Amino acid sequence: MQGWPRLHNGPARPLLWHVQTGQDWTIGPIEVKALPDPPYATGTTRTKHGTIRTPALMPVVAVSYGVWDLWIDGEYTAxxxxAQATILSLYHVLQYPRAKQVRTRGIHAVLGTSRPVFMDSGGFQYMKKGVELDPMDVLAFQRDSGCDVGITFDFPITLDLDDASRTDRLDRSIKAANLMLEHTGDMALYGAIHGSSPDEIEAYTMRLDKGFSGYGIGSLVPRKAHYDHLVDIMHAARSLTSLPIHAFGITGFPALYALSYLGVDTFDSWTYLVAAAYKEYIDPERLMRVKRLKERSHLPHCDCPVCQEYGLKDFIAPTSEGEALLALHNLHVFLREMSLIREAMDKNELEDYILVKGEHGNRNINRAFRAAERKVKEKKDQYR
Incomplete structure (x- = not known):
């Protein structure tokens, strides 16, 4: 299938890494630099609707029906x-009646929020449906919606693709990104990046034109529990730019801690809602899902505002209200942990905080963190 015509006559411009001295270093092929020591730090991402303190987690939201009606209509806290900011997938907008309102009134008016809103292109969901969108139509909708940050339409790669198909999808993602960048106007645009190895991440990035406001790293979900692989990919991405980096679809606590340690800026979470749909309660101390709630007489203690007013009986109710309340509890747990991560960073105590969390709950937290720690040390030794 033919790709879209590229609007640039010359070669793509290499991405520049803006170092603290103000000097720009062009990244050469297969060259990943060591991260600072420590590799993490709190930061800020500025948008038209406010500043996001990073690292930050953004809940994935929709404008469909059910729980979304309750939240959009203001019946419950949304x-x-x-959260500091939210993110929508275009897939969860276009197929529902509110799509026209989003385009004419703006996404902030529809949600009733004055906080930053990111809009993903929905490439991952459309890939699963076998549907393809025109990148320029995606960009037009994002701009009309008034979102703070749009993300380029992409063609994610999966583990079952042959080499030719992988190459084709990567090429088309790059063409779509550069095409959208040419016409983005004053809307901030993140370039979606894909690759299954550090070398692929670098090669992909080298073909993106300069001018993106940040980057979103995709195709992570199929191997999200393979922590060494996840760390390799995200370390490579983080090392290539000082612009904001977003990790798509990675919201398990082990990965959140490890990637925050590596300096990833933002994450998105659909897990808070999916867990609630399956009547699963996230334990705020062990950071693991409590299942089969109907068989339990009580829940682990939680002092979040939702649990102060509602309880087990409310959460297990087979209604949209029950799902909404349980989802809000789950989201409170995620947001609290991100706040504690930032606090530990400011004290330069993130490593100790992560190790303590791993000892008292989800043991995969320490596995993922050790993988990140090894990678940072490896690169530090390499460039010493």
Whole structure:
């Protein structure tokens, strides 16, 4: 299938890494630099609707029906009322009646929020449906919606693709990204990046034109529990730019801690809602899902605002209200942990904080962190 015509006559411009001295270093092929020591730090991402303190987790939201009606109509506190920013997938907008309102009134008016809103292109969901969108149509909708940050339409890669198909999808993602960048106007645009190895991440990045406001790293979900692989990919991405880096679809606590340690800026979470749909309660101390709630007489203690007013009986109710309340509890746990991560960073105590969390709950937290720690040390030794 033919790709879209590229609007640039010359070769793509290499991405520049803006170092602290103000000097720009062009990244050469297969060259990943060591991260600072320590590799993490709190930071800020500025948008038209406010500043996001990073690292930060953004709940994935929709404008469909069910729990979304309750939140949009203001019957309950909404996810976008709790988080610093939210993110939507275009897939969860276009197929529902509110799509026209989003385009004419703006996404902030539809949600009733004055906080930053990111809009993903929905490439991952459309890939699963076998549907393809025109990148320029995606960009037009994002701009009309008034979102703070749009993300380029992409063609994610999966483990079952042959080499030719992989190459084709990567090429088309790059063409779509550069095409959208040419016409983005004053809307901030993140370039979606894909690759299954550090070398692929670098090669992909080298073909993106300069001018993106940040980058979103995709195709992570199929191997999200393979922590060494995840760390390799995200370390490579983080090392190539000082612009904001977003990790798509990675919201398990082990990965959140490890990637925050590596300096990833933002994450998105659909897990808070999916867990609630399956009537699963996230234990705020062990950071693991409590299942089969109907068989339990009580829940682990939680002092979040939802649990102060509602309880087990409310959460297991087979209604949209029950799902909404349980989702809000789960989101409170995620957001609290991200706040504690930032606090530990400011004290330069993130490593100790992560190790303590791993000892008292999800043991995969320490596995993922050790993988990140090894990678940072390896690169530090290499460039010493």
């Amino acid at each position: 996810p976008w009322d709790l």
